[in-house]
Amino acid sequence: MFHRILVPVDFTKKNLRAVRTAARLASDRGASLTLLHVIERVDAGDPHGLAGFYRKLEAQARRRMRELVAAAAPLEVRAEILYGNRVNEILRFAEAENADLIVMSSHRLALRQAGEHWGTISHKVGILSRCPVLLVK
DSSP: OOOEEEEEOOSOTTHHHHHHHHHHHHHHHTOEEEEEEEEOOOSTTOTTTTHHHHHHHHHHHHHHHHHHHHHTTTSOEEEEEEESOHHHHHHHHHHHTTOSEEEEEOOOOOGGGGGGGTTSHHHHHHHHOSSOEEEEO
8 A cells, every 4th residue: 555655754752653653564565665854944045154054964864864764674764864844845755756655753732732733844744745644643
């Protein structure tokens, strides 16, 4: 059913559960697994203004990505790092790569405050994605 599973990560502790869940799904179905991290731009796309800052962020992201890739062992996992708006890049990447499923970590919300969290990345991706989205809590 699922052949290409995408897991957007932000390197918070809850990502590990999403990666492990996606790895089990991929392993059971023989699917490919891609981890995606998006570095949000704050420099309006000026590549020179904060180049050193972004190089450090990317180096740190690559180190942390290796840890998450190891958590999906023994599967072969593709790791991607992009720059841009997180929601837009996740959706664009999922579309371009023909993802069948997006597995994302999410946090639990108090029912009394549910409407206050409609602006979260996982909520936006869940609403706007053209493929199914599994939120792991």
